[in-house]
Amino acid sequence: MQVSIAKNTVTNYLIILVRTLQGLLVTRWLIGYLGDNGYGLWMLLWTFFGYALLMDFGVGIAGQKYTSQELFKRDIRHYNSIISMIFTFHSLMALLIVLGVFVASCFLENLFNVHDPEHLAFCRKCFYVFSLGSAAIFPLCLFSEIMVGLHKIYFKNYIDIGFRISELVGFLIILKLGGGLYGIIWFVVLLMAVERSFTGFCVSRFIPGFRLRFHLFDRTVFHEVFGFSSGTYFVSLSRLLRVQTRNPIISKYRGLDSVGVFNLSGRLSDLCSQAIGQYNANVRPVTAQLFHRGRYRMLRIFVVKSMQWNMFMCCLFIIPAIFLRDEAIVALFKKEVTPLIHTLSMLSLLGTFSWLAITQIPSSVLLMCEKHHFHAWTSMIEACVVITLNILFLRSGYSIVCVSIISLIMSFILFSTVRFPVMLKLIHGNALRDLWNIYAPSLLAAVPAILALLLCKKVLLGHVHEFLLCAICGSVYAVIYLLIAWRFLIGRTKKELWKRRVMIRVRKYLKQA
Numbered sequence: 001m002q003v004s005i006a007k008n009t010v011t012n013y014l015i016i017l018v019r020t021l022q023g024l025l026v027t028r029w030l031i032g033y034l035g036d037n038g039y040g041l042w043m044l045l046w047t048f049f050g051y052a053l054l055m056d057f058g059v060g061i062a063g064q065k066y067t068s069q070e071l072f073k074r075d076i077r078h079y080n081s082i083i084s085m086i087f088t089f090h091s092l093m094a095l096l097i098v099l100g101v102f103v104a105s106c107f108l109e110n111l112f113n114v115h116d117p118e119h120l121a122f123c124r125k126c127f128y129v130f131s132l133g134s135a136a137i138f139p140l141c142l143f144s145e146i147m148v149g150l151h152k153i154y155f156k157n158y159i160d161i162g163f164r165i166s167e168l169v170g171f172l173i174i175l176k177l178g179g180g181l182y183g184i185i186w187f188v189v190l191l192m193a194v195e196r197s198f199t200g201f202c203v204s205r206f207i208p209g210f211r212l213r214f215h216l217f218d219r220t221v222f223h224e225v226f227g228f229s230s231g232t233y234f235v236s237l238s239r240l241l242r243v244q245t246r247n248p249i250i251s252k253y254r255g256l257d258s259v260g261v262f263n264l265s266g267r268l269s270d271l272c273s274q275a276i277g278q279y280n281a282n283v284r285p286v287t288a289q290l291f292h293r294g295r296y297r298m299l300r301i302f303v304v305k306s307m308q309w310n311m312f313m314c315c316l317f318i319i320p321a322i323f324l325r326d327e328a329i330v331a332l333f334k335k336e337v338t339p340l341i342h343t344l345s346m347l348s349l350l351g352t353f354s355w356l357a358i359t360q361i362p363s364s365v366l367l368m369c370e371k372h373h374f375h376a377w378t379s380m381i382e383a384c385v386v387i388t389l390n391i392l393f394l395r396s397g398y399s400i401v402c403v404s405i406i407s408l409i410m411s412f413i414l415f416s417t418v419r420f421p422v423m424l425k426l427i428h429g430n431a432l433r434d435l436w437n438i439y440a441p442s443l444l445a446a447v448p449a450i451l452a453l454l455l456c457k458k459v460l461l462g463h464v465h466e467f468l469l470c471a472i473c474g475s476v477y478a479v480i481y482l483l484i485a486w487r488f489l490i491g492r493t494k495k496e497l498w499k500r501r502v503m504i505r506v507r508k509y510l511k512q513a
Helices: 002-056 059-068 076-112 117-149 153-176 180-206 219-244 246-254 256-265 267-276 279-293 296-323 325-333 339-368 372-395 401-427 431-460 466-489 492-512
Strands: none
Touching: 002 117, 002 153, 002 180, 002 246, 002 256, 002 267, 002 325, 059 076, 059 117, 059 279, 076 117, 076 246, 117 153, 117 180, 117 279, 153 180, 219 246, 219 372, 246 256, 246 372, 246 401, 256 267, 256 325, 256 339, 267 296, 267 325, 267 339, 279 296, 279 339, 296 325, 296 339, 296 401, 296 431, 296 466, 325 339, 325 466, 339 372, 339 401, 372 401, 401 431, 431 466
């Protein structure tokens, strides 16, 4: 298991190099060629794709869970029945998505806040292609969940790298040839279909005897799958509602330009999230496997170490990003930083810090340790409160800043009162000891690094280009933070283990050379 986790995590960080380059270039190209209005429409379409994922009803995660528990090794016929039923269910939901697309198309004028007939016709055409294409490939998303359950995230990453590079090249060619947003949408839909189909082919090679067919619902299989999926669905539903309703609500009350500004302000936090969250792909399948085998002591150690790792990485990436966010936005996206973008970007980074450092892993533990129904109810309450407050505040004339503030406050309240206490009971942890071990060391190590960053920024500001300033100040912060972490936060046993592993690798490569 340790080997799989290491390979998955390393390749997750490897793909970050590709995703970061692609994300930066695509954002700059879309804003440069399409403007804030076109970029806002692009982000809004992806929001509707997020709504399509609501039709999963949590059964996709059930496929991941049964794969993690290696059911295909014990009873391949039963495993095929479960996966085939999930695939059939997804196919039926795809038909409902198609119906929803035509219903939603009647309200696009209000949803997009667009009243010019020519522009509205263009938005409608883009909406049809993107939404219907997303519906067609919706059942194929199951294969990614199976690949995660197999602990072969690294192989999925190899596929992702190839298609990310293809997507980047395609974007550049289409925009240079004047294809515009409509051409981009067609290209993305077709590329996603090819990627998911190829992932399905690989799954069939990894699982001997794997068969997928349209399968009528079997009552026993149905209860087995949906007993778990009903809880996970409402967890997924709550998060998608909380996150994906922000763009339509902002569009409704502030227009597409505000949608573009809001999402641009979050691009830096998206990059930080990609750099930090790659280890977390291992949490669900490993937690499900350890809990299923009854290895609770190892589960407690794994959960605490995972949260320590997330906190360490959040302090490494997000804290310097908070202090360098204005310069980073100018350097990366060539966008003037207004007071609104300045505030939104800070809140977005804090929200990402909150999600990765305090929310994500407890949520995964509750989901995979038979507390999914409890987690579902609390998450739905959170989503309803956040959506209601967003509408009330925006209708009352408040800035879109309130959207980020409301989400941040609710996340902290739920963590401190619900998620963390319940998780501690499941893993038999100690609140004060675990809170100190998870959060205090990394925060203490970050303090001198922050002071050095601020001093470096004060000296260089106005004398060097923004990109160079970010690179120098960020490097100063990272070096000091890592030196302190290595000296005081990592135990002697762990240091010796890492040193031995490095020397073994070096000797191996020297022999091969």
